[in-house]
């Protein structure tokens with residue numbers, strides 16, 4: 001090849017390498033990052049993507065170049081040149097990837113240990129997965145919620161488990177995900193860095209309601225968080241308001257339709273007008289008894305076309321009697 005052609009090819013190659021690296025290293029492929037741990041992960045991800053792009057352009061570029069440069073010419077029917085290895089080249093292409101892998105391993109390890117580092121005294125939130133809802137318990141505050149509230153900039157440690165099958169607790173904007181395994185507690189620590197409302201998902205196929213196993217994390221100022229804790233610790237004096245609140249707190253809103261409670265879930269039957277139907281659905285059961293049993297033993301009076309074992313069957317152990325009374329009275333009035 002003439003000197004000029006080689007120069008032009010080298011320049012094109014060099015420009016492609018630099019551009020590829022810059023595009024990949026600054027690519028914005030992850031969700032909006034809302035945790036300090038996520039910042040570390042994002043930097044690691046972009047570094048890896050940058051390095052991978054350089055390797056890709058280099059290897060594919062040499063391949064394309066060789067295909068064009070050393071192609072069979074018209075009228076050339078002879079054998080190719082016999083080549084017998086090249087020690088220098090082999091040492092080179094073994095050493096470079098080995099070095100790359102070591103650098104990536106060290107960097108990844110550092111990011112992992114920094115993101116898992118124990119902070120002074122993180123707030124503990126117990127995360128319980130069950131078919132098909134998330135429950136968040138705050139042992140220090142003594143309360144339970146179906147939404148995850150967190151104060152911004154304060155470290156929190158999740159203790160994650162499941163009551164039935166394997167789920168996966170996933171907050172995409174925290175760049176964090178961990179399996180919820182029955183009989184086992186797994187943990188991860190996170191410090192929310194952005195105020196806002198972000199989705200919580202289940203990332204492990206866990207049954208027919210898997211796609212509906214969603215919740216949200218509300219990252220708020222410490223003052224707003226304290227106010228929420230206070231609100232959660234007490235129930236409004238008005239029984240309708242209290243019932244509406246409990247309907248949301250126990251996650252009913254996720255699966256049922258009930259306009260009064262702002263619920264539009266499609267997993268379970270609609271509860272619109274349930275108060276007028278409840279007394280006539282099962283002969284011999286009045287509205288109160290029917291509603292009560294439907295909450296505590298959801299598989300007994302299944303509405304046709306709805307599946308068994310979708311609604312959690314453990315409300316008897318989770319709802320205190322006075323709250324159950326409030327919830328039943330509330331539903332009977334809808």
Ligand code: CUA
Nearest residue numbers: 167202204206
């Ligand atoms: Cu729980 Cu998927």
